Amino acid sequence: MDGFPHPDARLVVAGEPGELTGDLLAARVERTAQVLAGLPPGPVFCGMRNDLASVVRYLAAWRTRRPVALLDPDLSAGALTGLIRRFRPAALFGFAHAVESAPRGRRDADDPHPDLAVLLATSGSTGSPKLVRLSRRAVLSNATAIATALAIEPGDVAPTSLPLYYSFGLSVLNSHLAAGATVVLTDAGLLERSFWTHLDAHGCTSLAAVPYQYEMLRRLGFDAKEHPTLTTLTQAGGRLRPELVTEFSGRADRFFVMYGQTEATARVAVLPPDRLAAKPGSAGVAVPGGRLSVADGEIVYEGPNVMMGYAETAADLARGDDLGGVLRTGDLGHLDDEGFLYLTGRMKRIAKIFGVRVSLDDVEGLLRDCGPVAVTSGDDRVTVWAEGLDRDACARLARRLSTELRLHWSGFDVRAVDRLPLLTTGKVDYGALEART
Template identity: 85%
Template sequence: MDAFPHPDARLVVAGEPGALAGAELAARIERAARVLTRLPPGPVFCGMRNDLSSVVRYLAALRAGTPVALLDADLSPGALTMLIRRFRPTAVFGFAHAVEGSPRGRREAPDPHPDLALLLATSGSTGNPKLVRLSRRAVLANARAIATTLAIGPGDIAPTSLPLHYSYGLSVLNSHLAAGAAVVLTDAGLLERSFWTHLDGHGCTSLAAVPYQYEMLRRLRFDPAEHPTLTTMTQAGGRLRAELLGEFAAKAERFFVMYGQTEATARISVLAPRHLAGKPGSCGQAVPGGRLTVDDGEVVYHGPNVMMGYAETAADLARGDDLGGVLRTGDLGRLDDEGFLYLTGRVKRIAKIFGVRVNLDDVEGLLRDCGPVAATSGDDRVTVWAEGLDRDGCARLARRLGTELRLHWSGFDVRAVDRLPLLTTGKIDYRALESRA
């Protein structure tokens, strides 16, 4: 298999001259890999930031054959402790909060499967997340498929506009490193002036964003023409409103719509710019090497980037490939006669807010003390229906959810109802609520 990163790949720290590349980058990765190989068998937990030390540690783990879980560096001590108890890592690096009782010495857990390379959380901020088990083959296959379909080359430069513990953000890093391109590492967000200063200063050629970020860019009256090197924009992480899609596609030289899941490493399908007008509402065709089918309404993806399976505990890390390259996505959809995918709904009660997956049952569980509530999904938001609240009460509930789930409160549309509609079984009639949204 070809070298990863590509020998020409570059890592650039925002605001600093030069780049870490070539033999210097390889040596830095090799030194970090030697540290990991001295650890007992087992996964390592990495608090992943958009910085050089995090990226080098991740690449070193791939080089050393050490399974690495990339997690939010700002996880609360309680959430991190829970994950440590469940997955028994052999080392923990880079988290904002020190965790009492961090693992040392014998793990008392089975050794991970030799094909296991990467662990990513599935459910964003909510509940007790499963971890997706990904092989090195899956990571590299998807990186190269993305590089091919987006035509990423050595001259391309991408900023880290998304968290690197999020599969979409990580796929930007992986695809550029696989293609011998450059990645500018910055923790600044799109609403910070420094982000745009660095984007222009380093000559970035592409920008990846989720629907919420495109909403923010529109409010900022963002114009790609003000950033002369920026030629490509990509969107995934949920459905982008048709109005916004048309607006940004008209402004950008190249605009790609994408669909993906962490369970497929990152991306499943891509709608190329030349098809935007002729295939409205589609999320494109399968990435190179992949194939899409629809079984009883559910979208099924077949490809080398499909996960090995889920992990609930350390014992699951020893499992081999449970899926054989076939992923039932949980999304409802249809394929046209040219293989373009159109999503129509969800089989399971999962929503996305700003690209983060949220379990609607978990949302309801958080609000059990508030009286009868129900949660339904909308475009890049969750609608919460609550009995007996006034306008101020709805606003307080939205802010509470934003705080507890570490997402912006505007992603929760809390509405008051006199009574929740019920089925004859006494269960909540979610379809009736969705028809009101």
């Protein structure tokens, strides 16, 4: 099994006594592996919940070298059916909606490439038309790199605070299993009392969260002192406001800022806690084994964790490595003289207002002091979605943007929302906002 999971790795079901480790875990995985081995060639689709059955299926697929697509278990029947028709899985497990049976056999497509291990959707909420093809080498190398960069040790315990079909959430699982550490499986969210009850009961030492979750924790008055075993906080999934980086880094022994992409399995860069003060706003340095560079303003990452490429149909699963370990990220940024990465926006997050090009990420950056905001564009205007503002505050915000960007105020449509819509990964659902315009 390529040393994965580590023989000392442990799985714990939140709220239940005991744990699965060593021979017990291996036997459970082997039983499921025998089921998978009896299926026709092709990938399996797993509705990946934060539960034991899902994780065992994932490890069984790894054990049998069968590609597994880790998908949102609550995908709509229509989205799931579309994926089935295009990728022809050998079997489906764990989905909420009943759909037509997956085609048996693959007479019209070659078998998947032997290096292919994991398939992740580029959009967790919709079952994106593209799946990211990750090799065994990519998964293992990134799990090891993360464990090294975060100094994960066998005594560490992490809860599943993010969906396991999301690359950040999966990376928490993989890195801890690779290091011989413990993962506590829970479907409870950070806003549920039961999550914190289980975190304390199982002695969790770290917590992974995306920016919106940190915004919520701040509103709730999160105090790490109430959770004595919790020593490490990690953040990825978007840029966290600098003041929140400062605030939460003061609430834990270690606070890691990270940057990554699904196309790089998970992590691309990590900012060590001891460099937070000296490198404010940085996303850190490349993970062990990786290299960062900039080409025409675009961040380029090279490393063994880069995907094999995208897949849009079953035929694509038979392809080998299309990228050769080089990923053009689509993110804009620069490196300082020590190789620390600073992100400035997305190449495609550009709008035109009255003929002037405006970065939507820059607009969001200007408004970070206003609380949670999201920015979309359309019809020669930029729409700002802001939580909890009244009509007068919206008007003031439009005038402020007009002044700072030196564009007429009518180019900014500021709208108040009670809550920004979120993907299940915790990121802002820009598609849902654009549908409202």
